[in-house]
Amino acid sequence: MAKRPVEKYDFKAFGQAIKNARKERKESRKKVSDEMYISPRYLANIENNGQHPSLQIFFELMLRYHISVDQFLLDTQPEKDTKRRQLDALLDDMSDTGIRIVTATAKEIAEVENEN
Structure with missing residues (x-):
């Protein structure tokens, strides 16, 4: 039986998102790999060349x-994009005092943006 022709998914955008997130957290490729x-090399190929990771590594x-996998695999707008998920993760680890500071800052930003 002949193989059916299947266009491979381009993982370059996913790889770039991983690379950006890793660098933002100041993690070396070696640390993550270990x-x-x-x-x-496998991680570098995922980040730089869009190599297809195994499902387990992708996950x-x-x-x-x-x-957010939605932004890479679905044609619809994700409920929460990667930046919002990363912010949520930071907020989850924050104290009540930190949350109050972030809330006040967000309110101020919203006011300034509404003025423009």
């Missing part, structure tokens, strides 16, 4: 960096 039991990277 913690995930993968080679640094672990999404969870590690709070990446």
Whole structure:
């Protein structure tokens, strides 16, 4: 039986999102590779060349960096994009005092944006 022709999904945007999130957290490729039991070259190929990761590695990277898979795989607008998921993760670890500061800052930003 002949193989059916299937266009491969381009993982370059996902790889770039992983790379950006890793650098934002100031994590080296070596550190991440060691913690995930993968080679640094494999991670570099995912980040730079859009190599297709295994489903398990794809899942672990999404969870590690709070990446929204919706924005890469679905044609619809995600409920929460990657930046919002990453902000939620930061807020989850914040004290009540930190939450009050962030809330006050967000209110001020909203006021300034509404003036414009």
